[in-house]
Amino acid sequence: MKVLLIGSGGREHALAWKLAQSSLLSELFAAPGNPGIAECATLVPLDTDDHAAVVAFCREQAIDLVVVGPEAPLVDGIADSLNEAGILVFGPSKAAARLEGSKGFTKDLCARHDIPTARYKRFSDLAAAKTYVDETGFPMVIKADGLAAGKGVTIATTKAEAEAAIEACFDGAFGGPGAELVIEEFLEGDEASLFCLCDGERAIVFGTAQDHKRAFDRDRGPNTGGMGAYSPALVMSDSLVDRTMREIIAPTLKGMADIGAPFRGVLYAGLMLTETGPKLIEYNVRFGDPETQVLMMRLQSDLLAVFLAAAKGDLSGAEVTWSRQRALTVVMASEGYPGPYKKGTEITALPDPADTGRVFHAGTRRDGDKLVAVGGRVLNVTATGSTVKDAAARAYAMVDQVGWDHGFFRSDIGHRAIMVEGA
Known part of the structure; x- marks a missing residue:
């Protein structure tokens, strides 16, 4: 199969790395990609906002499946443009992508279908x-x-x-x-992320993770896109996963189908585990970043095979298997992020990839022979281990091998899970 992956971040590098291992794959393209993705895919300079150009490329190259990484193209309706051209795509329609594109839409859906979530009000x-x-x-x-x-x-x-x-x-x-905006009640409890693959009618669990949103150690500083993550989420017991699937995911899929917007792709539920049970904080209609990096390090199944099944609308025979190892990723970000930061700073050294660890590129670019940082979140240093503590030790040992004078990172990724494991 020939596959086109859309995106350029750490999430897409992790997906490209895993897709490249598929026995079904004959050729992998990525648009626009990044230097890390270039190691496992052919980069193409497509303007992914130009749907006609994407469709034309897919026809020219006889692409069998398009995998859309970021949320913006999905909310913009790229899946609709591809489907209308007869091109198979892993990712929801514009109507279904409203689950992420409009928090008010999602809250109203929850209200109609008694999906546990925080009390809210919408304002314009x-x-x-x-x-x-x-x-x-x-x-x-x-x-x-x-x-x-x-x-x-x-x-x-x-x-x-x-x-x-x-x-x-x-x-x-x-x-x-x-x-518009939404004002919600504040929920207390542990946060966790549950990922599901959906085919429009059914959903299968595709792993759990916990991330760290605050910029600095001890959960201080401004919110970011994520400064690190680990998988699995130790707080998500099998019974909690089952309850979430029953009370949150299943009624969401039914509700979307009822309004003529069946959901196909990955549904990422951000959860708060309250005293009364799991409640939905928000939905994303794509994989998390940096959660994808830890999920891909643990995944043993053929990623392309399950993506293809979801895109075709039939996950009934799909099976997903995971390593028992823990995985943890440390985000290295540009100084100043999530505020203004300097671009073009040089990264002089990266650790060699190994069976237990690798670096995913999130915001890098080649400038001649130099590798430079061009994003806020730049590198995802990721490792596996028998415990979260072990995975963290390996990840931070790799961080020490990165040569970059203008980056920063949190030194406490996974600290809550390490405490749970040690209890």
């Missing part, structure tokens, strides 16, 4: 949102309605913080001016 008017703040208690969660690259969520503990977040949303900090 700044004054009304500020009035609501005066009527409720703190802390509260304020979310920009649309895509915000993981940065559109504020946990406000004071009126001043809440009003600043509301004003930022309506001023266009996380999208166009006048965008």
Whole structure:
């Protein structure tokens, strides 16, 4: 099979690395890719916002399957354009991608189908949102309605913080001016991520993970797209997974099918494990980043085979097997991230890949013979081990081998899981 992978981040490098191992694969292309992806795929300079150009490339190369990594092309309807051209795609339609593209849409779906989630209210008017703040208690969660690259969520503990977040949303900090927002109750508990592959009617579990959103050690600093992750999520017992599938995933799939938007692709549920059970924080309609990196290190099944089954709408015979090893990834980010950061700083050394560890490229580019950092999150240093502590030790030993003077990282990825294992 000939496959086109769309995307250029650490998630896509991990997917490309795993897809390249498939016995079904004859040729892998990636658009636009990155230097790490170039090691396992042929990079093509496609403008993936130009759906006609993507379709033309697929026809020219006789592509059998397109795998869409990031959320923005999915929300923009690239799967629809490909399907209309008769090209098989792993990824949801524009209508189904609203599960990530609009937090308000998802909250309303939850309300209609009794899916456990935080109490909420939607607002399209700044004054009304500020009035609501005066009527409720703190802390509260304020979310920009649309895509915000993981940065559109504020946990406000004071009126001043809440009003600043509301004003930022309506001023266009996380999208166009006048965008909607959602204000939710603050949920307490452990956070975890559950991934499912879906074929429109059924879903199968595709692993669990926990990530670290705050920029600095001890969960301090601003929210980011993710500074590290580990898999599996030790807090997600088999019974909790079963309950989540029954109470959250199954009614979501039925609800989407009922409105004529069946979901095919990967559904990533961000969960809060409260005293009364799992509750949905939000959905993503693509793999997480950096959760994908740890999932791919543990996956033993043929990734292309299960992607193909989901894209064709029949996961009934699909099986997914996992290593018993733990996996952990440390994100190395540019100094200043998630705020302004300098681009073009040189990375002079990387550790050699091994059976127990490798580095996935997230925000790199070749500048002649030099490898340079061009993104906020730049490298995903990833390792496996028999315990989370073991995986962390191996990952941080690899971090020490990276030659880059302008990066930073958290030194405590996996600390909660390590405490659980040691208890």
